[in-house]
Structures are given as C-alpha cells and as structure tokens.
Amino acid sequence: MSKTVLKVEDVSMRFNLSSEKVDDLKDYVIKLIKRELNFQEFWALQNVSFELQKGDRLGILGFNGAGKSTLLKVIAGVLKPTQGKVTTQGKIVPLLELGAGFDKQYTGAENIYLYGAMLGYSKEFINEKYDEIVEFSELKDFIDVPVKNYSSGMRSRLGFSIATVVEPEILILDEVLSVGDEKFKKKSEAKIKSMFDKGVTVLFVSHNLKQVQDLCNKAILLEKGKIISQGSIEEVSEAYGEKLNR
C-alpha cells in the first residue's frame, strides 16, 4: 500500500507589500504608529492542494514569480502559511538557499551546531555526525575560521554537508543541483542520487524542463500562485509547453 508522506491542504500565502517609500527606521515606526503605512495585499499562493506518496518525485513548474519558491518554503516550514495546512511524515531535508541561515560572525564549526539546530538536529546527533559533515564539506582547514571569510561556494558546501547528513523521507530541491566547484558538484549529485535510490520523496523546482522530466514522475504548474495543471509529468509538461508557446 502506498504511504502518504506529504499533504498540502488549501494553502494560501499572503504578503503585505508596502506601497510607500520609507527612508529610515524612525520614519517607518512613526508612520506605523500613526497608521499611515499603506500595505497592499499580495497573494503569492492561493488554495494550493496536493499530496505525495512515498517515492513520488514532484516537479514544480511555472514562470518567474509564480510562487514556486514560496511553496517550497511553506512546505519546509520556513514560512507559515496564511491559510491552510501542510502535513509531513518523516524528516525533511530542504536544500534551499544553502548557507543562507549561517551566522557569519561564527566559525564553520559553530555554524554546524547552529544550522543543525535550525534543521531540528539534537546536539548529540551533531556530535555524532560532526566529523562526517566536516569531511564531506572538505573544509577541515577552515572549520575554525568565521564564515564571513568563506567564499559563497564554501558556504554552500558546508550548508549542503550539514543538510544532507540525515537520511530524509522528503528532499526539497530548489535548482541547487550545482553546489560549489565541478569536483564538489559531482560529489553532491552522487549524494542526491543515492537518496533517490533509497526511495526518497522529492520536490523539485527548476526552469530546466528537461531536468524536471528526467527527475520527476509528477508535476504541478503554478500561475500567479494557483495550480493550473497537475498530474503526471507528461500531462503537465504539455500544459507548460502550451503556455511557453503562447
């Protein structure tokens, strides 16, 4: 029997866009108190619903600003939806904006603990996996250096190594299949592939339709925050193709 590992129910996400120019924080606070700040409501996601079974690989398609990254962030728990509910079973590994959660004043070693805690790992678990993370990142010589002195590639390598040290049930990929330099990229791709081989459930956002077709069995197509097509990758690719050629 197939097992449902992700359920997205009627999810909507509203952002308040400030329609005025505010020069500084003081100005902002004064306007806020005087209720002179005007916000424009913007719905980045509207009534999005779908569910995935164990081993499903879902491609999320859509043009710029359609709501793809917002949906991934809601599923990863980075954003709380304005409306609706996301239910997940098992460990989620979000490979989103790798290393963006680092505190740059702290060293690589300290960030392994900080970032790990953010991903829900216990201190004992990180103690146990610490050497493996450092080894995979190939940053042993830099591990006691503040992250602000890392290159962006080094940051994403450390982020990738921390995030993938667990065996996830759900893997979230936002066009990050290329991490670091060519050598590391190969290694990270092999690691992702090994997760695929173990039957992980995947959510994948990419503008590269070919890549999505190669990787995914199901897809959804988003337009202005709404699902306008969902089903097998073949069906949804066709709907996307029609949009592209319009």
Ligand SMILES: Nc1ncnc2c1ncn2[C@@H]1O[C@H](COP(=O)(O)OP(=O)(O)OP(=O)(O)O)[C@@H](O)[C@H]1O
């Ligand atoms: N934190 C935020 N505050 C306000 N608006 C936001 C925020 N994050 C996203 N948006 C808006 O929500 C919409 C959807 O953005 P999102 O990044 O999810 O699109 P996307 O489909 O991933 O686009 P792209 O293909 O360009 O990456 C955009 O109009 C964007 O401006």
